[in-house]
Amino acid sequence: MVAVLAVTTACTPAPGETDAGAPTPDGxxxxxxxxxxxxxxxxxxxxxxxxxxxxxxxxxxxxxxxxxxxxxxxxxxxxxxxxxxxxxxxxxxxxxxxxxxxxxxxxxxxxxxxxxxxxxxxxxxxxxxxxxxxxxxxxxxxxxxxxxxxxxxxxxxxxxxxxxxxxxxxxxxxxVEDPAPASPRPPLEAAEAKGQARGLAAAHAEHRAVDETVVLLAPQPENPPAEVLQAVPAEVHVAVGGTVVWRNPSRAPHTVELGINEAPHLTHTAPADTVPIVPADGRWDGEGRVQSGILSTGVGRTELRLTFTRPGLYVAYDRFAPSVTTQVRVG
Known part of the structure; x- marks a missing residue:
């Protein structure tokens, strides 16, 4: 993944720019x-x-x-x-x-x-x-x-x-033979998108089983159309023996990774980093590493289910988006 996901310097558009501008002299x-x-x-x-x-x-x-x-x-x-x-x-x-x-x-x-x-x-x-x-x-x-x-x-x-x-x-x-410039449009209403994302997460939580907590990865509301690069909720508290279910019901790729000291780097990712590493019985005592592999509808894997058996504070990272982080407090 190193070559195609290399990072370049981002720049911000100047105020007042349109979403479809007039033609420049060179066409x-x-x-x-x-x-x-x-x-x-x-x-x-x-x-x-x-x-x-x-x-x-x-x-x-x-x-x-x-x-x-x-x-x-x-x-x-x-x-x-x-x-x-x-x-x-x-x-x-x-x-x-x-x-x-x-x-x-x-x-x-x-x-x-x-x-x-x-x-x-x-x-x-x-x-x-x-x-x-x-x-x-x-x-x-x-x-x-x-x-x-x-x-x-x-x-x-x-x-x-x-x-x-x-x-x-x-x-x-x-x-067309005679193109016309489009009118500018306003920036996306980020606050509205985040509110809709919380609503989507709440809808998923309604169908959870007893002793399960559902976390939605980067929800994608339809009004306004957006991808909110957050785990919703970003902080959860479960009892010992409680289960957290991370879900990604979209094509955009995300991961859930625990037992590491810092967020993984996407630009340093090798194919081995995409192989799921999950306890056979789904129960984790906080020792060793857990990784979901890529979660996406495009790869046919969209969920990680993990039961926590030891008290503590655990952090789940997303390889594709550092802001999609979950803090799990157990006990």
Whole structure:
């Protein structure tokens, strides 16, 4: 995971910038997405108009946590139809590794063939988007931008680029002869998103079993569309013999890891770090390490259930988002 998840310096958009700006003299047309915050990812769809031959520039307006953030990857835009993105991870070294066909830049071939890498070697793929070939723009970090060059003969119409991490987020490129700039929109209401996230966590908690506490990892409310990068609740208190259930009912990857002294670094992750390490009976006495492996609907594992048998204060970390941390007090 080291190469594709390397961190770059984030930058913050200037005040007053729009989510789809007017064309620059060289035919570039910018669309700013994700007007969220460091702990709230904005998943509102955006639209940009462009003419054939233009270059659409996708830029993340999320400020992130600055250059010291080890894991700020938010989006991976591909031309796969909504709901059918290629796999985020593929088997490697006994665990999982990012699929280069999604996390890297790919041009050409079919989306259905991007299951373990680019369908077409980059040197052989088309340099411009023709509306038919698979395009992946690679990992988009907070403040970064990616360019999508449009073919000169691209037919008028709407072309959708869907985020492989957040399939409900998409950028619609409307190809027209006379593009118009879009109106600016306000930043995401982060407080409203966090309130909705608490509501989602409460709904999951209603269906818990006796002596179970449910923690929702990075909830994704629909109104407003967002991913709240927090564990909800972030602090729980259970009796000895009580069970905590961590759930991630979304495609965005997260982990739960205990028995370590500090948060794990995503950029130093090896496939072995994605292999689940959980006591066979699900009961943990605080000794040794526990790791859930990647939790995501995209890998078919979405839950970690752990029963605590010794009093103490334990911290559960998330490899993909340092802010998604749970403190568990037992006893």
């Amino acid at each position: 570039h047309r910018e669309v700013v997405l994700d007007l969220g915050a460091a702990d709230v990812v904005d998943l509102r769809p955006v639209t940009v108009q462009a003419a054939p031959g233009d270059v659409v520039v996708l830029r993340s307006g999320n400020p992130g946590r600055g250059p010291d953030d080890e894991s700020p990857v938010h989006h991976l835009f591909t031309s796969a139809p909504e709901g059918t993105p290629p796999p985020l991870f593929i088997p490697a070294g006994g665990g999982l590794a990012p699929n280069p066909g999604v996390w890297g830049v790919c041009r050409g071939g079919e989306a259905a063939n991007a299951t373990s890498g680019c369908p077409v070697p980059p040197i052989e793929g088309p340099r411009h988007y023709d509306g038919r070939s698979y395009f992946s723009l690679g990992a988009l970090l907070p403040g970064e931008q990616r360019e999508l060059p449009l073919s000169e003969d691209l037919e008028p119409g709407t072309y959708r680029f869907t985020c492989a991490v957040h399939p409900h987020l998409h950028v619609d490129v409307e190809v």
